[in-house]
Structure formats: structure tokens, C-alpha cells
Amino acid sequence: MELPDGVVDALTDIVGFDGVRLAPGELAVYGRDATPLFEGRPDVVVLPRTTEQVAAVLRLATEHRVPVVPRGAGSNLCAATVPLAGGIVLALTRMTRILEISNEELLARVQPGVTTARLADAAGARDLLYAPDPGSRTTSTVGGNIATCAGGLRGLKYGVTRNYVLGLEAVLPTGEVIRTGGRLWKDVAGYDLTRLLTGSEGTLAVITEATVALLPKPAETGTGVAYFETLSDTCRAVTAILSAGIVPATLEFLDQNCISAVEDFARLGLRQDAGALLLFGDDGPIEVVAGNLVRLRKICTEAGALEVTLAEDVARSDALLAARRCSLPALSRLAPLTILEDVTVPRPKLAAMVDQINEIAARYALRFATFGHAGDGNLHPTCVLDPDDGAAVDRAHKAFAEIFAAAIRLDGTITGEHGVGAAKLPFLADRLGTDQLRLLGRIKSAFDPAGILNPGKVGS
Amino acid sequence: MELPDGVVDALTDIVGFDGVRLAPGELAVYGRDATPLFEGRPDVVVLPRTTEQVAAVLRLATEHRVPVVPRGAGSNLCAATVPLAGGIVLALTRMTRILEISNEELLARVQPGVTTARLADAAGARDLLYAPDPGSRTTSTVGGNIATCAGGLRGLKYGVTRNYVLGLEAVLPTGEVIRTGGRLWKDVAGYDLTRLLTGSEGTLAVITEATVALLPKPAETGTGVAYFETLSDTCRAVTAILSAGIVPATLEFLDQNCISAVEDFARLGLRQDAGALLLFGDDGPIEVVAGNLVRLRKICTEAGALEVTLAEDVARSDALLAARRCSLPALSRLAPLTILEDVTVPRPKLAAMVDQINEIAARYALRFATFGHAGDGNLHPTCVLDPDDGAAVDRAHKAFAEIFAAAIRLDGTITGEHGVGAAKLPFLADRLGTDQLRLLGRIKSAFDPAGILNPGKVGS
Numbered sequence: 001m002e003l004p005d006g007v008v009d010a011l012t013d014i015v016g017f018d019g020v021r022l023a024p025g026e027l028a029v030y031g032r033d034a035t036p037l038f039e040g041r042p043d044v045v046v047l048p049r050t051t052e053q054v055a056a057v058l059r060l061a062t063e064h065r066v067p068v069v070p071r072g073a074g075s076n077l078c079a080a081t082v083p084l085a086g087g088i089v090l091a092l093t094r095m096t097r098i099l100e101i102s103n104e105e106l107l108a109r110v111q112p113g114v115t116t117a118r119l120a121d122a123a124g125a126r127d128l129l130y131a132p133d134p135g136s137r138t139t140s141t142v143g144g145n146i147a148t149c150a151g152g153l154r155g156l157k158y159g160v161t162r163n164y165v166l167g168l169e170a171v172l173p174t175g176e177v178i179r180t181g182g183r184l185w186k187d188v189a190g191y192d193l194t195r196l197l198t199g200s201e202g203t204l205a206v207i208t209e210a211t212v213a214l215l216p217k218p219a220e221t222g223t224g225v226a227y228f229e230t231l232s233d234t235c236r237a238v239t240a241i242l243s244a245g246i247v248p249a250t251l252e253f254l255d256q257n258c259i260s261a262v263e264d265f266a267r268l269g270l271r272q273d274a275g276a277l278l279l280f281g282d283d284g285p286i287e288v289v290a291g292n293l294v295r296l297r298k299i300c301t302e303a304g305a306l307e308v309t310l311a312e313d314v315a316r317s318d319a320l321l322a323a324r325r326c327s328l329p330a331l332s333r334l335a336p337l338t339i340l341e342d343v344t345v346p347r348p349k350l351a352a353m354v355d356q357i358n359e360i361a362a363r364y365a366l367r368f369a370t371f372g373h374a375g376d377g378n379l380h381p382t383c384v385l386d387p388d389d390g391a392a393v394d395r396a397h398k399a400f401a402e403i404f405a406a407a408i409r410l411d412g413t414i415t416g417e418h419g420v421g422a423a424k425l426p427f428l429a430d431r432l433g434t435d436q437l438r439l440l441g442r443i444k445s446a447f448d449p450a451g452i453l454n455p456g457k458v459g460s
Numbered sequence: 461m462e463l464p465d466g467v468v469d470a471l472t473d474i475v476g477f478d479g480v481r482l483a484p485g486e487l488a489v490y491g492r493d494a495t496p497l498f499e500g501r502p503d504v505v506v507l508p509r510t511t512e513q514v515a516a517v518l519r520l521a522t523e524h525r526v527p528v529v530p531r532g533a534g535s536n537l538c539a540a541t542v543p544l545a546g547g548i549v550l551a552l553t554r555m556t557r558i559l560e561i562s563n564e565e566l567l568a569r570v571q572p573g574v575t576t577a578r579l580a581d582a583a584g585a586r587d588l589l590y591a592p593d594p595g596s597r598t599t600s601t602v603g604g605n606i607a608t609c610a611g612g613l614r615g616l617k618y619g620v621t622r623n624y625v626l627g628l629e630a631v632l633p634t635g636e637v638i639r640t641g642g643r644l645w646k647d648v649a650g651y652d653l654t655r656l657l658t659g660s661e662g663t664l665a666v667i668t669e670a671t672v673a674l675l676p677k678p679a680e681t682g683t684g685v686a687y688f689e690t691l692s693d694t695c696r697a698v699t700a701i702l703s704a705g706i707v708p709a710t711l712e713f714l715d716q717n718c719i720s721a722v723e724d725f726a727r728l729g730l731r732q733d734a735g736a737l738l739l740f741g742d743d744g745p746i747e748v749v750a751g752n753l754v755r756l757r758k759i760c761t762e763a764g765a766l767e768v769t770l771a772e773d774v775a776r777s778d779a780l781l782a783a784r785r786c787s788l789p790a791l792s793r794l795a796p797l798t799i800l801e802d803v804t805v806p807r808p809k810l811a812a813m814v815d816q817i818n819e820i821a822a823r824y825a826l827r828f829a830t831f832g833h834a835g836d837g838n839l840h841p842t843c844v845l846d847p848d849d850g851a852a853v854d855r856a857h858k859a860f861a862e863i864f865a866a867a868i869r870l871d872g873t874i875t876g877e878h879g880v881g882a883a884k885l886p887f888l889a890d891r892l893g894t895d896q897l898r899l900l901g902r903i904k905s906a907f908d909p910a911g912i913l914n915p916g917k918v919g920s
Contacts, residue, residue, distance in 0.1 A: 103703050104699055104702065104703055104807070104808055105806055105807055105808065106702060106707075127705065148648065149648050149652070151646050155645065155646060156645070159623070159645070160645075160646060162652065162655070163619070163623060172895070172899070176895040176899075177895075178892075178893065178895055178896045178899065179893070179896075180896070182871060182872075182873065183806045183871055184804050184805075184806065184836070184837060184872065184873055184876065185615065185616070185619070185620075185836040185837075186611050186615060186620060186804050186833070186836050186837075186838045186876035186877050187804060187873040187875075187876060188608065188609050188659045188875050188876065188877060188878070188879050188880070189873045189874050189875050189880060189884075189888060189891045189892065190880065190888060190891070190892050190896065190897075190900055190918060191656060191659065191660055191664075191900055191903060191918065191919070192609070192622065192655045192656055192658065192659050192660075193896070193899070193900075195622070195652045195655035195656065196651060196652055196655065196656050198652065199648045199651065199652050200651055200652075204651075215707065216702075216705030216706070216707060217705070239564055242564065242566060242676075243563050243564055245587065245676030245677070246676070247566075247675065247676060284748075285747075285748055285751070287745075287747050287748075288744075288745055288747075288748055291745070344644050344646050344647060345644075346565055346643045346644065347564070347565055348564055348565065373646070376644070376645040376646050377644060377645075377646075378646045411642060411643055412642075412644065413642065413644055413647040413648075413649045414649050415647075415648050415649050416644065416646035416647060416648065417646050417648060418648070419648050420648070420649060420650065424649075428649060428650060431649045431650070432638075432649065432650050433638065433639070435632070435636040435637075435638055436638045436639075436640070436650065436653070437650075439632070439636075439638065439653070439906065439907070440650055440651055440653075442905075442906035442907075443651060443903060443906050445906070446899065446902035446903050446905070446906045447899070447902075458650060458651065459651070
């Protein structure tokens with residue numbers, strides 16, 4: 001789009017010269033996020049430092065009907081932060097203060113641009129745990145995590161980001177500043193706007209401050225790895241673990257293709273003749289962790305594991321977790337284009353879903369690897385291919401459409417933790433139905449009557 | 461109101477003769493809930509058995525602009541289920557089936573009229589735990605618990621109802637049936653309508669089915685009681701417990717007036733010379749519970765407890781929990797009218813809040829007792845008085861208005877777990893601000909354009 005006359009000057013008045021970016025190279029950078037094949041181009045990038053500046057930018061944008069795309073680190077994988085309609089990218093990456101950490105109240109209050117890892121480290125230094133643990137934690141921001149309701153490797157036991165958001169300060173597209181929730185674990189005064197904004201992908205309001213719950217840091221953590229002949233065996237072990245009354249912090253799996261890629265990349269000494277590996281971990285009081293790891297080893301062995309090893313020390317434990325965390329970079333090396341997806345199915349249907357993914361991949365002659373969160377049925381089927389091979393890219397799009405349909409048929413969903421964004425908006429009606437989709441549109445209008453906030457995404 | 465011609469006949473066609481109530485005595489019963497001093501009168505009570513019947517009733521009501529008040533057991537304490545504008549009371553108490561309990565998936569699927577205790581018992585029989593544990597659990601329904609986002613005695617460690625709702629089937633006021641969420645722990649496809657409906661007090665949609673998360677049943681539970689000279693000492697002990705990194709399942713307090721009333725009522729052998737008592741409890745693996753109870757005893761002793769006792773067996777443990785659960789019936793015996801409130805403040809401000817409650821009570825010459833959830837700062841200040849003493853009732857209203865204002869000043873809220881209803885709607889703007897209140901109204905309109913669903917409550 002063409003910005004209306006005077007908008008850039010007005011933005012400069014609001015945030016100062018150093019808060020406005022217009023250079024073509026910078027506009028190009030903010031035209032993408034971590035999602036391949038999606039690209040937009042903002043007319044201007046604005047980097048506010050205060051809530052008041054955010055409010056002034058949004059009032060101006062609503063007045064002039066200029067699109068605004070709020071953005072944290074841009075590590076999004078569903079094109080939720082790609083400025084498809086141009087306009088303003090509102091980058092919250094200069095609002096990075098940790099305003100408060102309280103051991104007494106078990107909470108932190110932060111600005112949205114703080115990275116997840118920095119908050120976790122600051123909490124850890126006070127013997128506290130910030131439980132949400134997305135794979136992108138070293139770069140992703142807390143504001144972005146909340147906007148997408150990020151999950152992570154501890155989701156089974158600890159839940160996802162929404163379970164930890166106590167209160168938000170947010171600016172409506174029309175410029176009003178609201179405060180939802182607060183410092184309280186229990187507060188039912190009004191509709192749960194805290195949770196409605198969590199996961200709304202920057203389409204309803206711009207988060208300018210968050211109060212999040214912390215937990216006492218567990219005394220001990222422990223990790224182990226089990227290798228299985230097939231992924232079906234792995235899934236049977238997961239079911240046996242949960243049916244035995246154990247809900248461990250971590251239950252992650254890698255399929256054979258993924259194991260190979262990770263081993264080639266990181267040389268962790270993973271066994272490569274297995275059809276799948278299950279990474280398990282727990283935390284808590286020392287006696288509980290030790291007991292649970294032994295029980296997990298026994299259950300995996302009984303479920304037919306080829307081999308089960310408990311990490312002998314923290315270094316080995318970290319190495320095993322790194323195997324899971326580096327799955328995406330490892331797969332990215334296999335071909336120039338990596339498309340990573342995020343379907344979720346009920347746990348008992350995990351093996352069936354992976355079978356379907358492999359069948360679809362074979363039928364479309366595509367190279368796939370799959371890893372994910374076995375405990376909560378959240379899979380990341382990943383396709384690696386050459387972006388210059390247009391026919392293959394087309395086949396990949398068709399394959400993913402079939403994968404989404406298969407997940408829905410299995411009582412699953414098209415996105416467990418990454419979000420809808422622009423990438424999955426075309427599939428949302430299949431998941432929610434048209435009545436619910438229309439309702440989302442009416443909710444969007446209740447927040448954003450001019451439709452300026454992140455257009456072309458959920459709610460549009 | 462006067463029902464439009466033909467509406468009763470049409471309702472009878474939908475739910476059958478046995479699903480329609482018109483007798484004056486029954487209308488009077490459904491004109492009230494558990495909230496004193498609030499009364500409405502429905503024109504008709506409708507008891508559907510299926511989702512299709514609910515949808516047909518709502519379509520009819522929207523067409524004829526007839527108010528509809530959805531209702532579970534009617535144990536609400538903020539007049540959320542009082543039919544202030546007449547019309548239809550839609551009682552979900554005949555939809556009582558437990559449709560499914562799965563150990564493998566750790567979930568239950570139920571109709572809304574199942575009582576909380578019945579679900580908990582059915583889960584318990586399968587070695588599973590339904591964690592939400594509101595005081596009214598033997599009569600309250602799961603649908604009502606979700607509509608109010610009910611809390612309870614285990615909220616500190618386990619969180620509240622919203623943490624356990626995985627998916628909902630709900631009918632919009634215009635008759636469309638939507639399904640939000642599902643069987644998944646992780647699902648970010650679209651705005652979080654599951655959480656938006658949770659706590660919306662029957663003003664946005666009617667819940668017709670819920671899928672809720674269960675946990676493995678803890679191997680052991682244990683309880684203890686500590687007596688303190690003052691409530692401030694009690695609060696100091698609570699802070700010390702949490703700062704020591706222990707988050708027990710239960711941390712409940714009773715003030716002196718409450719202890720006396722409970723002891724007179726239930727003869728549990730509570731010590732009556734104390735200024736307050738703290739009931740603490742934990743659950744989990746045997747070695748953890750045993751260790752934590754000893755640590756809790758030590759911390760309470762160091763915080764100046766007059767006496768600390770651990771329950772020697774399950775019977776004593778149940779008796780102690782009964783002391784907390786019977787606070788409301790015990791206080792109800794002191795005078796014909798009992799007004800129980802539900803403010804919440806940040807934990808460190810609990811003692812200050814109780815001091816202010818007592819100061820306000822003294823100034824207005826009212827008899828108050830206070831009990832509540834010390835762990836999450838959720839207090840239930842309770843006023844007992846004679847309903848025929850109009851001047852005292854007026855003073856009580858003024859006193860509660862001051863209590864709400866004091867809670868807000870202390871960064872707290874006007875309701876932690878009971879809801880807004882009609883009783884606290886006048887105070888909601890003070891808590892949320894007018895911008896947010898207007899936003900709630902726009903969200904309400906997005907669901908309910910004709911404004912038929914539970915008018916005069918939150919969102920109105």
C-alpha cells in the first residue's frame with residue numbers, strides 16, 4: 001500500500017527518529033518471519049519503547065486505516081507476523097525490561113520484548129521456574145509466546161503458555177489501554193480476556209506488559225532415551241506410561257529420518273538403527289525423579305524397547321534434550337527448503353497419524369521427517385525439498401493439505417502450538433466449521449472495527 | 461414479561477410436556493439461586509434432554525426476543541442464575557450423562573448437568589482425579605462450574621476449572637451449535653473460545669457437553685492444622701511456605717469468628733482460643749506428602765503457631781477438611797441472613813485485607829466472619845444478620861461496597877471464583893475500567909445480537 005501523507009512524520013513524532021525504519025533492506029527483513037514461502041513488505045517499521053507510544057501508533061493507524069502487524073522476534077512458523085497488506089510493522093523488541101520478579105508472589109512482570117530464555121534465566125537465578133519452554137526460547141519473546149500461546153517440551157506436565165499468564169496490559173487497535181487479570185491466580189471479574197488475547201496472534205490487541213506465574217524450581221531433573229523398532233512401539237510405550245499414572249515433564253519422539261539428521265548434525269551418539277526414539281524426562285523432588293525414571297525405563301523395556309538408557313549426568317541430559325531441540329536446524333541442512341508443520345491428534349492416534357504422514361509423503365514423492373511431543377500428541381511433520389523445484393513445492397502444499405485433513409479426521413487439529421497465521425487460515429474452516437469461523441470474525445470486529453490489526457490472519 | 465402467544469406450545473413441542481414447568485411453585489423455585497436478596501420469576505422453566513432441544517429453544521427465544529437464563533444446580537452465590545427479566549429458565553439438570561472416561565487419554569466427556577462430585581467419584585473409581593473442587597461440589601454441576609470457572613480447595617496447586625476444560629460443545633443464542641477445542645492438550649486453531657465461554661456465566665452460549673482433563677490420582681493425601689494468635693501470623697506462615705518452594709494442594713484459613721461457628725456446628729474439637737487457624741494439606745507420592753507435611757509443620761511453628769497438629773489418619777483429615785467445607789452452613793446458623801462474598805488480593809496483602817474487612821464491619825456495626833483460600837489470596841468475608849432489619853441490610857450493602865473498593869485498592873478483585881452475576885455487576889466498572897467494560901459488551905453482542913441470554917448480567 002501507499003501510506004497516507006503525513007503518517008511517517010506522525011510516527012516519527014511519536015517514537016522519535018531512532019524508532020522508525022524506512023531503509024529497503026530493513027523493510028525486507030521485517031517482511032518475513034521464520035515461515036518459508038511467505039513474504040510481505042511493510043511501508044514502515046516502528047519500534048516503540050512505551051505503552052503510550054504503542055497507543056498513539058494504533059490510534060493513528062485506525063484513523064488512517066493503515067494495517068499494523070505486531071511482531072516480537074519473528075520466529076513464527078505460520079506466517080502470523082508477515083505483513084501481507086503492507087503498512088506498519090510494530091516491532092516490540094525494544095520493550096525488553098523485566099519489571100519485577102517476586103519469590104513471595106511467585107510471579108514476574110515483564111515487557112513483551114523480553115526473550116523467553118532471559119525470563120527463564122532470571123527466574124532460575126531466583127530459584128524459580130518459568131515453565132513454558134518453546135523450542136525457539138533463546139530468540140522468541142514472551143510477548144510473542146503469549147500472542148501464539150506457545151507450547152514446548154514441558155507441556156505434558158506443565159501445560160502451555162496460557163496456563164501461566166496472570167494478567168496483561170494491552171492496547172486496543174483504537175488506542176484504548178486495557179488491563180486484564182492482574183497478579184491473582186483466581187479472578188473471574190468479567191470475560192477471560194487474558195486467555196482470549198493469549199493465542200490471538202496479534203489480531204485483537206497489542207500486548208505491552210505481561211504478568212506471568214512462576215513455580216518453585218524443581219530440585220532435580222533427569223532424562224533418558226529409549227529406542228524402538230517402530231514408532232508404533234514408541235506410542236504404545238507412551239500410552240503405557242500415562243496409563244500407569246505417571247505424567248512426566250517430557251515425552252518427545254524422533255522418527256528414523258529425524259534421528260539420522262540429528263546425528264549427522266550434532267554427533268550425539270544416537271543409535272541409528274532404530275525406527276524411533278523416545279526422549280523422556282522428569283523433574284521434581286530427587287526421590288520422585290529417580291523413582292519415575294526407573295519406572296519409565298521399566299515400562300519402555302516392557303513395551304519392547306531395543307535399548308533404554310538413563311542420562312548419567314546433567315551434561316548427558318542436556319545433550320539428549322539438545323537432540324530434540326536441534327531437530328529443526330538438523331533437518332534444515334538436508335535441503336534448502338524446510339517446511340515444518342504442527343498437527344496434533346489424541347495420543348492413542350499418534351502412530352496412525354505418523355503412518356498417514358508417511359503414506360502421503362510416499363504418494364507425493366516427498367522427503368519427510370517427523371518429530372514432536374508424544375505426550376500430548378503434537379507432531380511436527382517436516383518436509384525438506386528444493387525451493388526451485390516448483391513441482392515439488394506444489395506437491396508439498398497438496399501433501400500438507402492432506403495431512404491437515406487426516407489430523408481433523410482423527411479428532412485432531414491443524415495446529416497445536418505454532419498458530420494459524422496466514423499459512424493455515426485456508427484450513428481453519430475445516431477445523432472449526434463456518435459458524436464458528438463467522439463468530440471469530442465478529443469477535444475480531446468487537447476489538448478492531450477498522451480491521452487494521454494483522455489483516456489476513458485469524459479473525460479475518 | 462408476558463410470553464408471546466404460542467411460545468409455550470412451541471417449547472412443549474420441542475421438549476415434550478414433561479420438560480416444561482409452569483406451576484407457580486416451580487416458577488418460584490427457579491426464580492432464585494443460592495444468593496440471598498435476589499429474586500426473579502421466570503415465565504416458564506424448560507428442561508431439555510438433548511443439544512438439539514437446546515438449539516431449538518434458543519432459536520425460538522431469539523426469534524421472539526424472550527430472555528433465556530441457563531441454569532445448573534442453582535448453587536450460584538452472585539445471582540448469576542436469577543431470571544431478572546423473566547422469560548425462560550433453561551435448566552440443564554436432565555442432561556446428566558457421563559459419556560466417557562478414558563484412562564489412556566486422561567479425560568472425561570460429560571453432559572453439563574452431571575454434578576461435580578459424581579464426576580469426581582467416577583474418575584476416582586478409575587484411579588483418576590478431577591482436580592477442580594468447589595465447596596458446593598456435591599450439588600453443583602460441571603456445566604455450572606465451567607460457566608463460572610469455579611475454584612475450590614485445591615486451586616493453589618491445581619488451578620481452577622479453566623485449566624481442565626479441553627473442549628466444549630455449546631449452542632449460540634441464535635441456535636448454531638459450535639464445538640470448541642476437543643480432546644487435545646494443545647490446540648491453537650482460532651481464538652480460545654473454550655476459555656472465553658469458561659467463566660462467561662451463561663451470557664454468551666449454553667454449554668451442552670464438556671471434555672475435561674483428568675490426572676492420575678495421587679497416591680497419598682495428608683492434612684494438618686496450625687493455630688495462630690492472629691491472622692497476620694497465619695499470613696506470614698503462608699508466605700514462608702511458598703517462599704520455601706512448597707506449593708501444597710491446600711492452604712485454607714478460618715478467622716476466630718469462623719472457628720467458633722464451625723466448632724459450635726460440627727464439634728470437631730477445634731481450638732477456640734486462637735485468632736485464626738490454617739488448614740494445610742498436600743497430595744502426591746507418599747514420600748513427598750510425608751516430607752512436605754513435616755516441613756509445613758516446621759515452618760508454621762517457626763512462624764509462631766500456637767500449636768500444629770498433623771492428622772493421624774484419613775478420618776481426622778476428612779474432619780479437618782469438613783471444618784473448612786462447613787464454614788458456610790455453620791455461619792448460616794448464626795442469623796437468618798448470610799451474605800458471603802468473594803474478594804481476592806495478592807497473597808502478601810491478605811492480612812491487610814482482613815484488617816480492613818474487620819474495620820469496615822466494626823464501623824457499620826455488623827457481624828462478620830472470614831474464611832478462605834490463603835494460598836491464592838481468595839477470601840470469603842461473610843456477614844450474618846437479620847433480613848427483617850432493613851437498616852442493617854442497608855449497612856451491609858454499604859460495607860460490601862467498601863470491601864470491594866478496598867480489594868481493588870490492594871491490587872485485588874471483586875470476585876475470585878463465584879462470579880459477577882447481578883450482584884456484582886454494579887462494581888465491575890471499578891475493577892475493569894469503562895473501556896474494558898464496553899469491550900465486554902461488544903463481545904457479548906458478537907455472540908448474542910438480540911441480547912436474550914441471561915440479560916442483566918456480565919456483558920450487559
